[in-house]
Amino acid sequence: MTKKITFNDLEAKLVMRENIDEIKRAYEYAQKEHDGAKRLSGDDFITHPLEVASILADLNVDDTTIIAALLHEVINNGSKSYEDIEEAFGSEVAKIVNSVSKINKLELPDNSDSSVFNLRKILVGLAEDVRVLYVKLADRLHNMRTNWAINPKKQKEKATETMEVLVPIAHRLGINSIKSELENLSLYYLKPNVYNDILEKLNDTVEELTDCLNEMKESLIELLTDAGIKFEIKGRVKSVYSIYNKLNNGKKWDNIYDILALRIFVEQESECYTAIGLIHSRFRPMQKRFKDYIASPKENMYQSLHTTVFGVSGKVFEIQVRTYEMDEIAEKGIASHWSYKEKGAKKIQNIMEQKLELFRNVIEANTNNEDAEFKQAISSDIFADMIYVYTPKGDVVELPSGSTPIDFAYRIHSKVGDTTVGAIVNDAIVPLSFELKNEDIIKINTNATATPNKDWLNFVKTNQARNKIKAFFSKQDREDYIIKGKDILEKELRKRKLSFSEALTNEKINKICKDLKVKDLEEIYLSIGSLRYTAGYIINLTNEEKTMVLDAFFERKATTPKINYKSDILVEGAENIMVNLAKCCMPVKNDAILGFITKGQGITIHKKDCPNIKGKDERIVNVTWNTNTTNFYFTKLYIYTNTDKNLLAEIITEIGKKDAIVKSCNSIDYNGTLAYELTIRIKDKDELENICNYLQKIHNITEVTNTLK
Numbered sequence: 001m002t003k004k005i006t007f008n009d010l011e012a013k014l015v016m017r018e019n020i021d022e023i024k025r026a027y028e029y030a031q032k033e034h035d036g037a038k039r040l041s042g043d044d045f046i047t048h049p050l051e052v053a054s055i056l057a058d059l060n061v062d063d064t065t066i067i068a069a070l071l072h073e074v075i076n077n078g079s080k081s082y083e084d085i086e087e088a089f090g091s092e093v094a095k096i097v098n099s100v101s102k103i104n105k106l107e108l109p110d111n112s113d114s115s116v117f118n119l120r121k122i123l124v125g126l127a128e129d130v131r132v133l134y135v136k137l138a139d140r141l142h143n144m145r146t147n148w149a150i151n152p153k154k155q156k157e158k159a160t161e162t163m164e165v166l167v168p169i170a171h172r173l174g175i176n177s178i179k180s181e182l183e184n185l186s187l188y189y190l191k192p193n194v195y196n197d198i199l200e201k202l203n204d205t206v207e208e209l210t211d212c213l214n215e216m217k218e219s220l221i222e223l224l225t226d227a228g229i230k231f232e233i234k235g236r237v238k239s240v241y242s243i244y245n246k247l248n249n250g251k252k253w254d255n256i257y258d259i260l261a262l263r264i265f266v267e268q269e270s271e272c273y274t275a276i277g278l279i280h281s282r283f284r285p286m287q288k289r290f291k292d293y294i295a296s297p298k299e300n301m302y303q304s305l306h307t308t309v310f311g312v313s314g315k316v317f318e319i320q321v322r323t324y325e326m327d328e329i330a331e332k333g334i335a336s337h338w339s340y341k342e343k344g345a346k347k348i349q350n351i352m353e354q355k356l357e358l359f360r361n362v363i364e365a366n367t368n369n370e371d372a373e374f375k376q377a378i379s380s381d382i383f384a385d386m387i388y389v390y391t392p393k394g395d396v397v398e399l400p401s402g403s404t405p406i407d408f409a410y411r412i413h414s415k416v417g418d419t420t421v422g423a424i425v426n427d428a429i430v431p432l433s434f435e436l437k438n439e440d441i442i443k444i445n446t447n448a449t450a451t452p453n454k455d456w457l458n459f460v461k462t463n464q465a466r467n468k469i470k471a472f473f474s475k476q477d478r479e480d481y482i483i484k485g486k487d488i489l490e491k492e493l494r495k496r497k498l499s500f501s502e503a504l505t506n507e508k509i510n511k512i513c514k515d516l517k518v519k520d521l522e523e524i525y526l527s528i529g530s531l532r533y534t535a536g537y538i539i540n541l542t543n544e545e546k547t548m549v550l551d552a553f554f555e556r557k558a559t560t561p562k563i564n565y566k567s568d569i570l571v572e573g574a575e576n577i578m579v580n581l582a583k584c585c586m587p588v589k590n591d592a593i594l595g596f597i598t599k600g601q602g603i604t605i606h607k608k609d610c611p612n613i614k615g616k617d618e619r620i621v622n623v624t625w626n627t628n629t630t631n632f633y634f635t636k637l638y639i640y641t642n643t644d645k646n647l648l649a650e651i652i653t654e655i656g657k658k659d660a661i662v663k664s665c666n667s668i669d670y671n672g673t674l675a676y677e678l679t680i681r682i683k684d685k686d687e688l689e690n691i692c693n694y695l696q697k698i699h700n701i702t703e704v705t706n707t708l709k
Helices: 007-013 020-033 047-058 063-071 082-089 091-104 113-126 131-145 152-173 176-190 192-204 206-226 240-248 269-282 324-342 346-368 374-381 405-412 414-418 454-458 463-495 506-516 521-529 535-542 549-559 648-657 685-695
Strands: 231-237 260-266 305-310 316-323 386-390 396-400 420-425 428-430 442-446 569-571 579-581 593-598 602-607 623-625 633-641 661-670 673-682 701-705
Touching: 007 020, 007 047, 020 063, 020 082, 047 063, 047 131, 063 082, 063 091, 063 131, 082 091, 091 131, 131 152, 131 176, 152 176, 176 192, 176 240, 176 324, 192 240, 206 231, 206 260, 206 269, 260 269, 260 324, 269 305, 269 316, 316 324, 396 405, 405 414, 405 420, 405 442, 405 463, 414 420, 414 463, 454 463, 463 521, 463 535, 506 521, 506 535, 521 535, 569 593, 569 602, 593 623, 633 685, 648 661, 648 673, 648 685, 673 685, 685 701
Parallel strands: 260 316, 579 602
Antiparallel strands: 231 260, 305 316, 386 396, 420 428, 420 442, 569 623, 593 602, 633 673, 633 701, 661 673
């Protein structure tokens, strides 16, 4: 029987931690919350957070992550709230625990690709702090170790979810130790016959294989000892899942050359090359099986020398040689980098920052860019097939398959991307839309006066490059508006025979900024150039002539003909006036609407039945939708159910099938059942009604509306 973990066992792994008292307090807090509760395995519930914390301790994560691991079930399987944890342990721990709690409520609704994809999307989207993903991976690893305790149907569902959703994330984070065990456990539950067949085949020859490994180890020990190298050596038989994967890809058992593997650890990088040279001098290497990942590391900073040799008894052995530090990174991923960071190793800190950049880019794109399609960002930057290309100096760069020289340039640096004028791949000039391939060597030609081209948006692959290009043109548009606004204001001043210094003293500028809630004179120009305010309105403010926007509008309306300009909304009798969609009722194209004149803010568009404009007829103007526009609109959707089972993943999957985009989502307790508030992006009212009718057919959903009850 497996020994049940105790806090003393965990504490033994954390003897050098500065915050051991805080970690112990977190354990006692969780133990009190879970007192008397049992898991399906029959174990005390507290053993689960202890096991999760223990798995993470082996990865050398920081103290905050250990504390969050001990507390990660006190919301879903306890009575605590986010506020309780924040008060007791601070906001950093509370945010991690809260995100893990939300993720643990999600379930894969079916086995379709879209369901898998959307669950990945939600999971990564919730993980604003990437440490959330480590806690989740460790949580799933312990649950898979005790997967035998649940019914067979659930066993397969959890194994499928693990393989399709969590293993790819562990792979992208470089946490090989967790990835490998999750793969083996998932295969055991998904294909027990295949798993057992491979295991039996291995066991039939396990004694012979072990003897061969030991004999080869002795030969290598003698060889390296005679050379005066300090080293450690470990041997293993390849994992069941790794063998299954090779067989599944068409390999024959006899052609799997790395069933027998040995790993050698040395202290210095130079000793890696010395050791591999000695091994090749004694044992014949297999052609094309030598890989130097030290000189050319993978993007996740994996470093090692790999070779395959014909060893003792004619057996084929895969041998890896690396330093202890290289092995730490290879097995534990960026989770281990916090410990190095604390010791001041700048190199490892930089590695962590590079690795987290992909996740930050995706989260930022989802937060700041309403038009960014989160689905595309996730698939192109995190879960895509990757290629490895090189700079002229030999530094490796990891990019999604299909990337171009522009993607490469922006991955190097924003300035390099912005000033790119040409690219040379493998000594040949190529177009900037050229699709890069594995092991290409890319040189980027730049010009200090060059700027990005909007056409690049038609072929760049990475979300990072796309956002940088868009940001450049947003900044350029802002500068153009500022120049235009300054020119308009100066012309209006000349028209009124006013001098700039008289009309816009520092005191008057400060007053305008306060009235308009802008930062400085530059933003005043911006507001005029972007047609948010007229120059006349600004000048009137300086003269204390607070002409009502209502009066100014009707004055314009009397003299201005109706023009069909390119805007989402047509305002009767006016052109080039600022129009906003009301956030209270969030109208979409073809809704019945009215315009509400807002002081200093142009026209705000409300639904006709919006309660916020009732009784304010004097400020209402007639508006219509422009039938020529094809823009998208965001609106609220409220989904009511008759269950407390979390349906969020299923709902988002079904909405995705209708080509709508979910921008944000929130669960609401509603009379003992769960309801959901979603912000979705759609084309028009017809599409909204179609989605509402479609969702209404999902089991347990009782009502779908865009009005909060």
